[in-house]
Amino acid sequence: MTTETTAFTEEELSQIRSKTVEIMGHLEKKEMIPKSWIRDGHEIDANDQRSDRCMYFDTHGFIKVDQFSDKKEVEALRNQMGSLAEQWDPSSGIDSFGTDTKENRSRGDYFLESSSKVHFFAEPTALLDKENNQKELKPEYQTDKLSALNKSGHAMHMIPGAFQNYAKSEKVRNLVLDLGWKDPVVPQSMYIFKQKRIGGTVTSHQDSTFLYTTPKQSCLGLWLALHDATLDNGCLWVRPGSHWESTRRQFKRNPLHFGKEAVKTRSNEANGDTSAPKFEMEDLDGVQQIPWDGAIPEGGYDALLEAGFVPVECKAGDLLAFNGELDHLSLPNFSDKPRHTFQLHMVEGDRAGVTWSKSNWLQYPAGLPFMRLVE
Structure with a gap:
């Protein structure tokens, strides 16, 4: 398995798009399954009416909603991000971000403390290493901070303005309820930059790995394209039907670092061996693993298609909704165009009998609840 890829040739782009049309056509024609993912695979009876998009979502694990956001809203989201980046002082805190297992385990306090705040994470290639494990932006990014960023998170939805307005919008609430969620709450939101020419691979993963709930998985991702997302600039690839596989890992x-009691009480205070990594990626028992988890299938686009992945190109304003067990990834941005996205992640709340795992990396301070979409 690998995390390295190269840009597609024009011939390859044509072949991939032709194959994608064929695959998507088969998905449309496939008989819709009579069970609900969010209801833990329970059968849907004849009296339970589901919309066409809900049936497609339950069958394949994702749904694309064309022009979910209009140009005005897309521009407002991009503009608010631009303002936040302009106000950001890199000397007050900065780190890089990547998605392989080693990078996940080595995250530090800056990442940990971003759970209920907005922190900024740069592309590794945009940073210089300094003494005492400190980092700073390379000179060429000192006056263009936005172009250095990989992502910002993880509480964009808690900032008044375009991000919060979108998260609390009626259309978001209606979509989530239509897909079967009963008590959706929002623990996390992110702005992903996928910068032109330097935006890197996001390896194969399931979102429930990072947003784990009990007694069942309940994560829903809403992935909103803020620029056109294409094969050239790193659109999302999904593996239809993979959402019926169990969650394989938990981040x-x-x-060992925090101490068992600190984990139980959701505390950020370290009461264990502080030389141990803050985070671990645990393979879950009794679950069939896949060879490319945390990487990508090796062998170019043929290997991706052979493994069952399909690219989903989007126009700015299009939305992809997918559940937390859908296997997905994205390739680098080799183009000269950016590919910004805004992502909301939600789970079922306690009114639906679902509990946020105390061992999840993301924990809000005591007394601060997750945003609830249905009061």
């Missing part, structure tokens, strides 16, 4: 707080 969690390491009890």
Whole structure:
């Protein structure tokens, strides 16, 4: 398995798009399954009316909603991000961001403390290493901070303005309820930049790995394109039907570092061996693993298609909704065009009998609840 790829040739782009049309046509014709993912695979009876998009979502694990946001809203989201980046002082805190297992385990306090705040994470290639494990922007990014960023998170939805307005909008609430969620709450939101020419691979993963709930998985991702997302600039690839596979891994707080009691109480205070990594990626028992988890299938686009992945190109304003067990990834941005996205992640709340795992990396301070979409 690998995390390295190269840009597609024009011939390859044509072949991939032709194959994608064929695959998407088969998905449309496939008989819709009579069970609900968010209801833990329970059968849907004849009296339970589901919309066409809900049936497609339950069958394939994702749904694309064309022009979910209009140009005005897309521009407002991009503009608010631009303002936040302009106000950001890199000397007050900065780190890089990547998605392989080593990078996940080595995250530090800046990442940990971003759970209920907005922190900024740069592309590794945009940073210089300084003494005492400190980092700073390379000179060429000192006056163009936005172009250095990989992502910003993880509480964009808690900032008044375009991000919060979108998260609390009636259309978001209606979509989530239509897909079967009963008590949706929002623990996390992110702005992903996928910068032109330097935006890197996001390896194969399931979102429930990072947003784990009990007694069942309940994560829903809303992936909103703020620029056209294409094969050239790193659109999302999904593996239809993979959402019926169990969650394979959990990214969690390491009890060796924090101490078992601190994990139980959701505390950020380290009461264990502080030389141990803060986080660990645990393979879950009794679950069939896949060879490319945390990487991508090796062998170019043929290997991706052979593994069952299909690219989903989007126009700015299009939305992809997918559940937390859908396997997905994105390739680097080799183009001269950016590919910004805004992502909301929600889970079922306690009114639906679902509990946020105390060992999840993301924990809000005591007394601060997740945003609830249905009061």
